[in-house]
Amino acid sequence: xxxxxxxxxxxxxxxxxxxxxxxxxxxxxxxxxxxxxxxxxxxxxxxxxxxxxxxxxxxxxxxxxxxxxxxxxxxxxxxxxxxxxxxxxxxxxxxxxxxxxxxxxxx
Amino acid sequence: xxxxxxxxxxxxxxxxxxxxxxxxxxxxxxxxxxxxxxxxxxxxxxxxxxxxxxxxxxxxxxxxxxxxxxxxxxxxxxxxxxxxxxxxxxxxxxxxxxxxxxxxxxxxxxxxxxxxxxxxxxxxxxx
Numbered sequence: 001x002x003x004x005x006x007x008x009x010x011x012x013x014x015x016x017x018x019x020x021x022x023x024x025x026x027x028x029x030x031x032x033x034x035x036x037x038x039x040x041x042x043x044x045x046x047x048x049x050x051x052x053x054x055x056x057x058x059x060x061x062x063x064x065x066x067x068x069x070x071x072x073x074x075x076x077x078x079x080x081x082x083x084x085x086x087x088x089x090x091x092x093x094x095x096x097x098x099x100x101x102x103x104x105x106x107x
Numbered sequence: 108x109x110x111x112x113x114x115x116x117x118x119x120x121x122x123x124x125x126x127x128x129x130x131x132x133x134x135x136x137x138x139x140x141x142x143x144x145x146x147x148x149x150x151x152x153x154x155x156x157x158x159x160x161x162x163x164x165x166x167x168x169x170x171x172x173x174x175x176x177x178x179x180x181x182x183x184x185x186x187x188x189x190x191x192x193x194x195x196x197x198x199x200x201x202x203x204x205x206x207x208x209x210x211x212x213x214x215x216x217x218x219x220x221x222x223x224x225x226x227x228x229x230x231x232x233x234x
Contacts, residue, residue, distance in 0.1 A: 001171075004153075034220045036154075043203050043224035044154060050216030087153055091219035095169040098153040 002026055002090055006099035014107045019075040021102045023088035026069070032092035033071045035064055038101075039084045047086075048073065080106055109134040111204050111225035119198075119232050125191040127228055129204030136185045137162045140212040144221065145178060145189045147200040155200075159207065160187055194232045201227040 003026040013019050023033065031051035036044035046055045048064035051071055061076040075082055083106050088099040115127035129143070136143065145157040158168035160178045168176055172191070180187040191198060205221040213220065 031216070032218055034217075036221075043205075043227050044221070045224070046220055046222045049214070049220040049222075050218070053214065053216045055220075055222065089154075089220075094167065095171070096156050096219055098155070100153045 001095055001097050002029070002093050004088055004090055004097055004099040006086075006088060006102050008102060009100070010103040010105070012105040012107050013078050015078055015080060017078045019078050019082075019104065021073045021086050021104075023066075023071045023073070023099050024069055025071075025090055025092075028068045029090045029092035031067065032090055033064070033066065034089040034091065035062075035073045036087045036089065036098075037082075037084045038087065044087060078104075078106070082106075109206070109223060111206070111223060113202060113204050113225045113228040115202075115228055115230070117229060117231060119194055119230060120234055121195055121232055122193055125194050125198060125202075125230055125232070126188065127202050127204075127230065128186050128188045129225055131185045131187075136180065136187065137182050140208055141206045142209060143178075143180065143187045144205045144207055146203045146205055146221070146224075147198075148203065148227075149197075149200045154203070157189065157191075157202075196232050199230065199232045201229045203227045 005024045007022045033051045035048040038044040052064045085101045110132045112130045119125045142159045144159040148154045158178045160166045177190045205224045207221045
């Protein structure tokens with residue numbers, strides 16, 4: 001299976017900070033990369049699809065970029081409600097696989 | 108707006124069969140845009156895709172689970188279901204149902220994104 005590695009595993013940032021989460025695939029995945037946000041006790045929610053496309057209803061402070069095997073999720077100005085775990089998912093090859101998650105805390 | 112809801116027992120004995128169902132409401136499961144999926148998540152881990160089904164009955168499974176898993180669809184009651192046989196403690200997880208598009212029906216630039224999820228059901232395997 002194609003392996004997805006996220007970094008960092010956890011981070012702590014202040015409201016208003018710019019935050020970046022990285023996802024590396026074990027091979028090139030040609031932008032077949034999605035990002036999800038999961039808050040405690042709830043299901044993951046789609047944020048970004050196709051590496052850089054913002055899902056309907058997602059705030060514009062979230063953005064995605066990258067190419068080849070390395071991708072990033074950026075929060076332009078961190079808000080208190082952004083406290084969550086973030087996951088990347090590759091859909092380049094089957095089975096689709098997820099990263100292990102990045103836990104984001106607010107200082 | 109379409110809604111997904113999982114149901115089933117929260118406790119299963121080791122070596123027995125785990126069975127959970129997902130009810131699709133506010134729209135028909137017979138929908139050419141979507142596939143219907145099961146995803147599980149063990150505590151503190153990332154999600155794991157189990158398998159997907161189209162309303163026609165066409166399935167695809169994660170090879171790591173394929174020998175023990177069956178996904179079926181019931182168009183008359185707008186449900187799809189998951190069975191996992193011979194369960195062990197390693198199958199303890201929150202089980203989610205979700206929908207996804209494919210390359211023919213996703214928005215431009217997208218593929219296989221899970222854009223609607225149920226709330227999930229925790230299934231514990233224990234004697």
